[in-house]
Amino acid sequence: MRNYLILLFLSAFLIVVKGEENEPEFLQPFLKFIVPVGHNVTFRCEFKNLGNFKIGWIKENDNKLVLALGSRMITQDLRISANLNENFYELYITKVDLNDSGIYACRVNTDPPKQQIGILEVIETI
Ligand SMILES: *[C@@H]1O[C@H](CO)[C@@H](O)[C@H](O)[C@H]1NC(C)=O
Numbered sequence: 001m002r003n004y005l006i007l008l009f010l011s012a013f014l015i016v017v018k019g020e021e022n023e024p025e026f027l028q029p030f031l032k033f034i035v036p037v038g039h040n041v042t043f044r045c046e047f048k049n050l051g052n053f054k055i056g057w058i059k060e061n062d063n064k065l066v067l068a069l070g071s072r073m074i075t076q077d078l079r080i081s082a083n084l085n086e087n088f089y090e091l092y093i094t095k096v097d098l099n100d101s102g103i104y105a106c107r108v109n110t111d112p113p114k115q116q117i118g119i120l121e122v123i124e125t126i
Pocket residue numbers: 038039040094095
């Protein structure tokens with residue numbers, strides 16, 4: 001009986017410890033944006049359990065351009081900004097041009113990295 005209780009206690013403890021090791025998870029799929037030139041776009045990536053992992057915005061085409069790491073901007077493009085909150089991470093692109101079209105990824109540095117991608121298609125105004 002006593003060993004049984006100890007075992008029960010141990011497994012409860014392990015569940016708690018494992019719970020704290022939860023890896024980040026994305027909560028919502030992205031949409032595909034189709035917008036005319038000159039409009040603004042906001043990508044929003046919702047997640048939980050970020051913990052001490054790092055998160056960033058990456059543009060997938062070309063040569064995997066890192067746009068932002070957390071709230072620190074890496075791109076020199078002043079039209080682009082990022083905003084990191086506890087449960088979500090946003091990328092704002094103002095005045096989109098045709099060459100902003102492509103795949104945008106919100107990525108965390110888990111091993112292997114987890115990411116969520118969104119597509120932006122900028123179309124010419126008629
Ligand atoms: C886009 O964002 C800029 C800067 O925040 C703002 O001045 C502008 O009015 C916005 N344009 C549209 C089409 O919403």
